[in-house]
Amino acid sequence: MTTPAPVAARPASPRAPAADGGEALLREALSKASREVIEKIAWEVVPQLAETIIREELERLIKDRETQH
Template sequence: MAFEGKKESTEALTEADVKALLQQVAWDVVPQLAEALLREELDKQLKD
């Protein structure tokens, strides 16, 4: 998953945009955190 595109300064970021950006940073900068986020999301989806 990659954060693609650049938002114009006048366009607000959506919650999904922010989440995607944070997850991309996590994958790039903090692999262990990214793994934890992924596991948390998978656990959440399995419970639904």
């Protein structure tokens, strides 16, 4: 009788439950989602804020220049 060849162990699935109950995966997912939300907000807010600051500074510089002449 022939002995069957040993079956290689399946590699652990990347989604296999971790010893911490999946907390590490949850933290990673939450971190990614947080980064995406923060980046989206930054792309919406920063350009508008920069434009406002630049316009105010230009107005101030123009007024300063006019008062010097």
